[in-house]
Amino acid sequence: MLTKSREHLYRKHTLPKFTCHRCCEPFEVEEDLQLHARAPTPCQIREPEPIDGFTQDQEKRLRSRKKKPGEELTEPEKWRAMYRILFPDVAEDDIPSPCEYPSCTADIA
16 A cells, blocks of 8 residues: 555655746756746746645655665554655654545545
8 A cells, every 4th residue: 555655646746856946937857947047038036835745855765765674664654654754743643544544545546
């Protein structure tokens, strides 16, 4: 189940890799951002809008497969570790069970 959850996260919730610091326009390719930045007419300065998703640093930590020798995490432990990366301010006792919302698991695929 966690593998499908991770795949869903990477497909649907990763923030754009490149964003214009003036107009907050997202770009998937750095070259497009560079072309945008060098356009003869500068873009308008806009305030960034909150975007749901996770950062490149969080993605790197999620994709990390480092384990200590002899350490094999259970599925619930893996879930909690993943949840803590995505929501670092949530208290341990407030982390929901991955099975708590069965209607959501159909949407993961």
